[in-house]
Amino acid sequence: MNNILDIDEKAIVDEVLAEFAQLAKIPRPSHHEKAVSDYLYQLFSDMGCRVVQDDVNNIIADMEATEDCQGKPLTVLQAHMDMVCVAAEGVDFNPLTDEIKLVREGNLLHADGTSLGADDGMGIAIIVYIMKHLASHGPLRAVITVDEECGMTGAETLASEVFADAEYVINCDSEDWDLLTVGSAGSGDITFRQGFCPMRSSLPHLYRLKISGLRGGHSGEEINCGGGNAIKALAACLNSWRKKGISFDLVSFNGGRAKNVIPSSSEAVFYSDAGLEELAAAADESRQEFLAVYGSIEAGAVFAVEAVEAAAGEERPQAMDRYQKDNLLDLLMCLSSGVSAMSQLCPGLVQTSANLGVVRTVFEADRGEKYIEVQYMPRSANEGSILEYYRTAEILARLTDFELQTGRISPSWAERQDSRLAKLMLEVFAEQNGQPMRMATIHAGLECSWHLQKNPQLDIVSIGTNNNDIHSPAETLELDTVAPQVRLIAEVLCRI
Numbered sequence: 001m002n003n004i005l006d007i008d009e010k011a012i013v014d015e016v017l018a019e020f021a022q023l024a025k026i027p028r029p030s031h032h033e034k035a036v037s038d039y040l041y042q043l044f045s046d047m048g049c050r051v052v053q054d055d056v057n058n059i060i061a062d063m064e065a066t067e068d069c070q071g072k073p074l075t076v077l078q079a080h081m082d083m084v085c086v087a088a089e090g091v092d093f094n095p096l097t098d099e100i101k102l103v104r105e106g107n108l109l110h111a112d113g114t115s116l117g118a119d120d121g122m123g124i125a126i127i128v129y130i131m132k133h134l135a136s137h138g139p140l141r142a143v144i145t146v147d148e149e150c151g152m153t154g155a156e157t158l159a160s161e162v163f164a165d166a167e168y169v170i171n172c173d174s175e176d177w178d179l180l181t182v183g184s185a186g187s188g189d190i191t192f193r194q195g196f197c198p199m200r201s202s203l204p205h206l207y208r209l210k211i212s213g214l215r216g217g218h219s220g221e222e223i224n225c226g227g228g229n230a231i232k233a234l235a236a237c238l239n240s241w242r243k244k245g246i247s248f249d250l251v252s253f254n255g256g257r258a259k260n261v262i263p264s265s266s267e268a269v270f271y272s273d274a275g276l277e278e279l280a281a282a283a284d285e286s287r288q289e290f291l292a293v294y295g296s297i298e299a300g301a302v303f304a305v306e307a308v309e310a311a312a313g314e315e316r317p318q319a320m321d322r323y324q325k326d327n328l329l330d331l332l333m334c335l336s337s338g339v340s341a342m343s344q345l346c347p348g349l350v351q352t353s354a355n356l357g358v359v360r361t362v363f364e365a366d367r368g369e370k371y372i373e374v375q376y377m378p379r380s381a382n383e384g385s386i387l388e389y390y391r392t393a394e395i396l397a398r399l400t401d402f403e404l405q406t407g408r409i410s411p412s413w414a415e416r417q418d419s420r421l422a423k424l425m426l427e428v429f430a431e432q433n434g435q436p437m438r439m440a441t442i443h444a445g446l447e448c449s450w451h452l453q454k455n456p457q458l459d460i461v462s463i464g465t466n467n468n469d470i471h472s473p474a475e476t477l478e479l480d481t482v483a484p485q486v487r488l489i490a491e492v493l494c495r496i
Contacts, residue, residue, distance in 0.1 A: 003135040004490040009483040012129070016482050017102075017109070019125035023081075024100040024117060030082040030150035032096055033057050037081060040124070040144055047132060049142070058154050059144040060162055063131055072138025073167035075496055077130070077489070079123030080148035080155075080173060080447065086257050087114045088473035089212070089265075109477040116475040118467045120148065123172030126465075126482070130490055137493050141166065148173070148447055149258065149471075151189065152410055155447035163455040168421050168496060170489060171448050174464035175221065177481035178433075180425050181462035183415035183441030184449060185220065185350075188378045188386040189259070189407030190393050192331060192400075196361070196370035198318035201249040203271035206308040206316070209237065209283060211255075213300040216264030218471055219355035220379055220444025223262065224339050228294040228301065230263040231255040231356050235332035237286035237303065238268060242329065246282060248272040249319035252361035253328065259357035259375040260445075261471045266359070269308060271319055279305045320372070327400040328372060332359065334396055335376055343381065350443040352380040354389060374402070379443060381412050413449035413460070415441055421459040421492070428491045433484060463488065 004012070028036040037057035044051045044061035052060045059081070065072055085095030091113035101112035110116055127142050143162060145154030163169070174181045211234050215227045234255060241248060248270045255266025272279065287303040294301070310316065320328070341352040358375035378389035386409050397404035416422070422439065429437035448460045465485050466478035 002490050002494045004130070004133055004487060007133070012483040012486050013479055016125045016129045016486065019128045020118070020121050021102060023121040023124060024102055027085075027096055027098065028081055028083055028117070029085040029095045030147050033081050033146040037146065040081065043128065044142060049131075054159065056154055056157050057146050058158055059142070061142040063140045063142075065139045066136050068136055069138045073496065074139045074141060074165055075168040075170065075493060076141045076143050076163065076166045077127045078143045078145070078169055078171045078447065078451070079120045079127055080145045081120075081124060082147055082149050083117035083119065083121060084115055084149050084258055084261065084471040085117075086471065086473060091473070104479075107479050109479055110475065111473070114473055115471060116477060118465065118475065118477040119175070119470040120173045122465050122467065122477060122482070126172055126486055126489065129486060130493070134490050134493060138496060140493070145447060149260065151407065152445070152447055152450055155450035158450070158454065160454040163451055163458060166455065167459060169448065169451055169458050169460040170421070170492070171446060171460065171462035172464055173446060174462045175467045175470060176464065177466050177478075177484055178429070178435070178437055179463070180422060180429075180437050180439045181442050181446065182419065182422055182439055184413045184446040185379045185381050185443045186383055186386060186412035186449065187410045187445045188389060190376040190378070190389065191405040192374040192376070192393070192397055192402040193405065194324065194327075194372050194402045196372060197321045197324045199249070199321040200316075201271040201319040203247060203249055203273045205273065206251070206269065206271055206310065207276070207279060208267055208269050208306050208308050209234065209279070210265070210267040210304050210306075211237070211302065212265040212304070213302040214264040214298055216262045216472060217469070218444065219260045219262050219353070219357065219377060221442065223353045223355065223443065224350050226294070226297050227262065228290060228298045229337045229356055230266040231332065231359050232337050233290050233301070234266040234268060235329055236290070237283060239329050239333055240286055241282060244282065246272065246274055246279070249322065250325045250328070251317050251319050253359050253372070254361055256358035256375070258471065259377040260355065261357060262355060263357065264472070269317075276305060276307055324372075327402070331374065331396055331400045331402060332356070335374075341385065346441060349441060351382065352378070352385040353443065354378040379445065381441070383409055383412065410445055411449045411453060413446060413452060416459065419459050419461070421461050424492050424495055425461055425463070425488065428495070429488055432487055432491065
């Protein structure tokens with residue numbers, strides 16, 4: 001019996017949002033999930049589940065089958081608890097201490113000046129709602145992981161026993177209500193690092209060059225939208241100054257929020273003997289060159305130069321030596337960012353891409369250490385293509401004197417041709433909504449690929465609500481897609 005079908009849509013949305021609001025109160029950036037993990041442990045325990053919190057704070061919560069569904073196969077409902085925490089420019093926000101402030105406007109839910117965290121807090125809220133309300137079901141297991149956004153180490157380190165006895169997995173981390181995801185790309189993790197090599201610049205004036213106003217976006221789902229990369233744009237601007245003979249010494253280069261987010265802004269602080277008008281004109285020339293390539297998409301791009309005034313008595317900051325400056329710019333100019341290959345089997349699907357996600361000039365005061373770090377993320381449905389990026393990175397690191405750190409390759413998830421779960425999802429969605437559900441393999445990465453490593457026989461799909469502009473302060477959730485997702489999952493569980 002699917003009693004959820006009898007509940008008013010508004011009541012479903014209100015209660016799911018109430019669950020989500022509790023999550024929004026708890027800071028949960030990647031690598032800082034202990035508090036939200038403790039909250040989920042207590043929540044599922046209060047629901048009568050048998051709960052395990054593992055060594056990395058993943059939550060595994062088992063709910064027994066109802067009396068009428070004994071002997072039915074085990075289904076796992078899965079989501080992740082961490083979120084990408086970012087704030088709009090000028091918004092005072094500490095992701096380690098501040099809650100997400102929710103704003104409901106008509107059919108949209110967004111946050112007040114920050115990312116919303118519907119990726120994947122909404123998946124958790126829907127899972128909790130279903131497990132609280134579904135009157136008839138087989139054995140259910142909620143698996144809520146840590147660190148999906150920064151490496152999927154939660155999914156990777158889950159004990160194999162978590163999936164050994166399961167037959168079906170419904171991942172609730174997709175971003176389109178009418179899309180059934182049945183496959184995803186793999187990804188790599190590449191970091192270049194070099195200790196800061198200081199020098200005292202003899203150039204008289206201190207300036208800041210800032211590039212902002214780019215559209216940015218998710219590096220898996222929006223890498224093929226034709227937008228620019230603010231880090232690449234800043235490097236290209238400074239490189240053109242090198243070629244023109246404009247003297248400058250770099251103090252810092254910073255841009256991007258996460259390796260899996262296309263950077264929308266970046267900035268460099270530097271010394272120069274050129275005047276502000278000359279630099280502003282050179283920056284505008286670089287902007288025109290940028291717009292010649294991206295203008296139809298990035299018309300709002302801003303290339304701004306401003307003088308930096310040191311506080312009275314403050315010592316002039318040191319610059320990186322010119323050899324290091326040249327090496328950094330050479331590296332950034334050589335790293336490709338964007339689509340490199342399209343799928344030959346699925347028209348319109350990106351097969352291989354890379355994202356130059358973060359450049360940081362970091363000073364760790366407690367260790368007295370200063371360094372430059374570049375984070376780079378290739379994706380592909382073909383592991384061999386990711387290995388090609390790794391080999392190229394080795395050569396670039398050697399040529400530019402950067403230390404190279406490469407993480408393990410996250411596997412891709414290949415679609416299963418005989419999926420009973422996918423067939424059920426398509427049938428139920430069409431019945432409930434009067435329209436067909438799309439089915440696709442996506443270029444973004446999902447934890448499903450790691451679950452299959454634990455049990456290759458799993459039947460897995462991924463679904464979700466409409467979440468727009470994820471990983472950005474413009475993130476919104478379309479509320480009219482919440483109840484259809486709840487009812488879809490509930491009915492599929494009943495038919496299983």
